[in-house]
Amino acid sequence: MDAHRLLVFQQVARAGSIAGAARALGWTQPAVSQHLRLLERQAGTPLVLRRPRGVVLTEAGTALLRHADAIAARLQAAADDLDALADLRSGTVRVAAFPSASATIVPAAMSALADRHPGIDVRLREAEPADALALLRSGEVDLAVVFAHAGQAAPDEPGLTGVRLADDPLRLVLPASHAPAGGPVDLRSLAGEKWIAGCERCTENLRRTCEAAGFAPDVRHGTDDYVVTQALIARGLGIGLLPRLALDAYTHPDVAVAEAVQAGPRTVRVLHHPEAPQIPAVRQALRVLAEKWPDSPR
Structure with a gap:
């Protein structure tokens, strides 16, 4: 069955009339009636009995309404989850980083991210650059913090993109x-x-x-x-x-x-798949990592 028509049917059932459903949906009455007829055709049985002052659910309509209510609740829950992710009220960011970064800039970034967005869950795996790239390619992490010494070829990274954080003397x-x-x-x-x-x-x-x-x-x-x-x-x-x-x-x-x-110096970068920054939590983690690079010389 068409989920959209089920939701229209739910509005008709809750409003008790096609006119009431049309007002709730902001549609015309003919449009609501057409969706209801198509749903009844799919169901193979009448779902409502038309009366002068509204509609009455048939036995089939009453049974279907329970499912329509459940579908509407799940869709609303899905919308709430997506809103939470978009608003940075939830989300997970998985980071792989080499040992000295794992002991310095990454914890600082994780702490700052937790202060700003307590609902974001950041998970760290310590790994040398080659291993971090393997984890990134396999989808086990979202971000890989890696380094390359001056004059050394950067780790093989076709299909990935990244941001230079700084030089580490x-x-x-x-x-x-x-x-x-x-x-x-x-x-x-x-x-x-x-x-x-x-x-x-x-x-x-x-x-x-x-x-x-x-x-x-x-x-x-x-x-x-x-x-x-x-x-x-x-x-x-x-x-x-x-x-x-x-x-x-x-x-x-x-x-x-x-x-x-x-x-x-060696150059430190954070690598990711090109589409990763479209995820709000990952985009925010990238921003905080760049902010937390230590500027004071030693």
């Missing part, structure tokens, strides 16, 4: 006893040091940066965890390059942080 991290006198440090002066490397892309960037300074780094340790990296450095077991976001999340009290002449 890399900092040289040394034991506190090796604190530089001041100003940026030339990595050539550290050619004989032991180094601590990170993820695959970070290790590649470390090697390329040191080679640009004229030497191959002596990599002794490898860890993706910036807390472990700093613990090793604090004990004098090596030095390393860490992004500002990692140091914003945690800085060991026994390390020194300095600028490095040859270390270029």
Whole structure:
């Protein structure tokens, strides 16, 4: 049966007349009568008995009205749900982000979004860029916060679009006893040091940066965890390059942080499918992520 005609029939039944239904709907009486006749033809039986002062439901009409009321209630509930999503009173945003972003800008954005729109549910999954992109492509997340080091090819992203959030500068991290006198440090002066490397892309960037300074780094340790990296450095077991976001999340009290002449920043972006910003909650999450980027230098 045609749901639209069912709703017209509901108005006729509730108003008790075709004229009353026409007034409620803002239609003409002939239009209402035509929809009612077509519905009765579909039902194969009369639904109302016409009387001089209105209509009376037949047994079939009474039975059908229960279903019409249920359909009207479900349609109203659907409209209410859609209004809530459009008005940011509800909605879900799923975000994948690399570890240092997951410890800094993403929680800040999630908190700001919760303050502005308490009904939006933001869910975070920590993932390195390649894994975050895989989650985005599979539809498991709506947004992927990723990075690429200077000179590195961006992760493969055909069919996706994104927004550049900012550059995240890399900092040289040394034991506190090796604190530089001041100003940026030339990595050539550290050619004989032991180094601590990170993820695959970070290790590649470390090697390329040191080679640009004229030497191959002596990599002794490898860890993706910036807390472990700093613990090793604090004990004098090596030095390393860490992004500002990692140091914003945690800085060991026994390390020194300095600028490095040859270390270029990494670029942080948030990627999504082209149609994602049409969803109000996702559009708002993108806006808040851009707002929460830390501007203060470290």
